[in-house]
């Protein structure tokens with residue numbers, strides 16, 4: 001679900017670029033961004049699907065309280081994309097329903 | 107994630123949260139000679155209002171209130187005697203001041219503090235209405251966070267809906283930066299204006315605050331941003347791509363709708379009580395603000411000796427009040443640890459106390475004006491209340507009919523509040539729904555019993571914590 005017209009980046013933003021791999025595709029973003037900010041700026045609004053109905057969700061609060069931004073980041077599931085700063089070469093994958101109850105986490 | 111044992115550290119005072127309350131508390135305590143560890147989940151100091159204030163690329167365009175935070179953050183950043191830990195989440199806190207911290211890379215630290223100030227601030231009040239879980243529906247606060255931290259802004263045509271000063275502030279900040287909102291659909295109940303007028307005396311004391319608010323609204327009007335007031339019956343509908351496409355609402359006896367690909371919702375802020383609740387501290391229902399607040403003494407002291415609360419986490423008072431509350435709690439902590447005597451504490455408390463009273467004078471007016479109406483906090487049956495487990499208001503009501511008397515029973519029956527957000531997004535709504543269904547005060551219905559860890563933790567990380575705990 002992509003729509004490039006929902007957000008835009010102001011020219012004042014940092015110009016240091018960092019490249020993420022999102023679902024296997026390169027996404028260029030700015031140093032200092034959270035993963036969630038990077039995705040929204042790139043027009044990607046869906047971060048996960050819910051474990052119960054499989055409905056798509058976008059980041060809702062961006063401050064670490066709603067958990068709708070849970071993603072698999074560098075292979076670790078259930079990371080809050082809004083609280084995770086980007087790093088060059090980071091791999092990011094949408095979290096599909098069941099991953100939310102993975103063995104890894106309690 | 108790192109393996110092995112957690113590192114153990116000690117300090118006089120741990121300050122959790124580096125918003126205005128936490129920063130002011132840490133600076134004041136360090137000045138009195140306490141060794142301070144200040145912790146924040148964010149990667150920079152500032153909290154919500156002053157998020158990224160030392161580095162924001164758009165700082166100059168966010169208004170004078172944001173600028174005020176720069177001085178406070180700079181003083182905090184430069185102060186000696188404070189160890190600043192960013193990107194660090196508090197996962198556990200025991201009644202005797204043992205704090206489990208998780209750093210950015212999964213490293214675990216066990217911090218033993220002689221006193222603790224909880225300065226974890228506020229979060230936006232849940233705003234359940236049909237469609238609030240659709241992709242493309244976000245909070246107004248989230249748009250402000252994107253602006254301050256990443257210089258990312260909504261495209262023109264973004265629609266804002268709900269109530270409260272922050273809704274107008276965000277709209278005006280976006281306008282100033284060159285974004286044209288498509289509409290502001292305001293939900294403040296008409297009766298609130300009369301209720302607020304009764305508090306004119308306090309309002310007069312807070313004239314500067316109110317004037318700022320009126321100027322914001324005037325700016326939006328001059329810019330001809332379409333504004334609707336007294337809207338009810340909100341619902342968001344999806345387009346063909348599954349994301350939000352329009353907001354529908356009732357106004358003036360008619361159903362109306364406005365198209366949008368991004369909908370920002372907001373109806374005020376409420377204290378973040380996750381930590382104080384997990385410590386089983388007593389909380390009171392604040393009927394004016396329709397939220398819970400921990401029961402506090404005049405220094406922000408709680409029922410647990412050595413544990414204090416400062417700032418919006420103890421009740422919404424705004425950023426300037428938060429700062430003063432931080433200073434008062436620091437004085438009390440220093441007195442408790444024997445750095446100053448009571449006489450010295452009281453003497454130094456004089457100025458912050460007077461400032462605090464001044465900043466709080468306007469609250470009864472604002473609380474009455476922006477108190478959410480019943481339909482804004484007690485949603486219809488089909489509305490999803492618990493976003494994590496997708497539990498609807500109707501399911502909660504059925505639970506009550508089946509004999510559930512409080513939120514904890516509802517939780518064990520239908521899993522509302524069991525998901526990763528641990529009730530942050532549904533707790534208030536669940537208590538309100540049960541209270542309305544049973545025809546009793548929310549205060550008697552109570553809230554979820556919260557358990558630690560405060561955020562989901564991996565087994566490897568938990569093992570590190572447990573190893574030192576032996």
Ligand SMILES: Cc1cc2nc3c(=O)[nH]c(=O)nc-3n(C[C@H](O)[C@@H](O)[C@H](O)COP(=O)(O)OP(=O)(O)OC[C@H]3O[C@@H](n4cnc5c(N)ncnc54)[C@H](O)[C@@H]3O)c2cc1C
Pocket residue numbers: 063122123124125126127128145146147148152153154155156171194195196197225226227228229230247248250272275375416417418419423424425428560
């Ligand atoms: C999204 C949002 C935007 C806001 N914007 C404005 C604004 O522009 N203007 C305005 O006047 N008011 C604003 N407010 C109201 C706001 O709460 C201020 O009054 C002020 O920020 C309160 O200060 P504080 O120090 O009490 O808490 P905050 O500034 O909220 O600071 C609390 C800090 O605690 C940290 N924290 C919380 N839990 C943990 C944990 N478990 N571990 C580690 N750290 C933790 C948070 O990351 C945060 O930085 C906003 C509120 C919200 C929720």
Ligand code: FES
Pocket residue numbers: 036058059060061062063064065066067068069070080081082083
């Ligand atoms: S967007 Fe709410 S927790 Fe990340």
